Amino acid sequence: MLEKIYGLSKNILDNFQSLSLLLARLAVAYGFYEPAMNKWSDINSVAEWFGSMGIPLPTLNAYMAATTEIVGVVLLTLGLFTRLISLPLMVIMVVAITTVHLAHGFSAGDNGFEIPLYYMLFLFIFASHGAGKFSVDYFLFDKKS
């Protein structure tokens, strides 16, 4: 009897965990949507902007960042290859923090590194915990990913 209750409650908690992973994935996907679209709408000025910040190979890197971000929006929403896409997105966040936000301090109100730090943390959680049950990964990788 007790074992049954324990098993049942564990199952419910597991589902909640997958739910919070799903909500977090959707939140981060939503967060990447606007910067990704902005980059694609005028990729040349992004390349110039990257160059002015001293990022090497600015055009190539502008295309790579824009591509990773738009692919990230789709994959995080679906929960497809979640752990894999989280790593390059984390790299983008680190670069964004060091080149843009760090000089403004922490607070989001001053365009500091608060928000990209939170994104990095979400992505780190996705990379280490996977996408949860409510994802394409869960079906594609036999419930093991």
Next chain:
Amino acid sequence: MNFRFKEAYLEFSVLMNHFQSFALLFARLVLAYGFYEPALTKWSNLSSTMAWFTELGIPFASFVAFLTASFEILAVVFLFLGLLTRWISLPLMVIMIGAIVTVHIGNGFSSANNGFEIPLYYLLFLSFLELRGAGKFSLDFLFFGKGR
């Protein structure tokens, strides 16, 4: 799907699983830092915090203000140490929901307009800690071992 690709991805997943406790530690430290300033602000002038809560139309405003300030300052210490993580995360989730409903929701999403973006992120981080526990780099793990 290609069998070898599947095999490789699952191997990658196993490798990444080893970083779970690091992610939970990182989340705890970020949240502890995040609660530090609001907690101290509330304590530095508790009576004005109580007046503010009354103004927001929160029932039992003085009591709720005292409770919120207490949980927030406890959160800084407990989340930092990873002590009683699941116990402290739940009231903090309630506080975040309260903050979103009473203060932030009228301002929209973006944090630039003091919207509900940041308390929403906190709510999600806290829900991870509530459901996953503090991970291995915590006093919970030291005292209670696995399953805490």
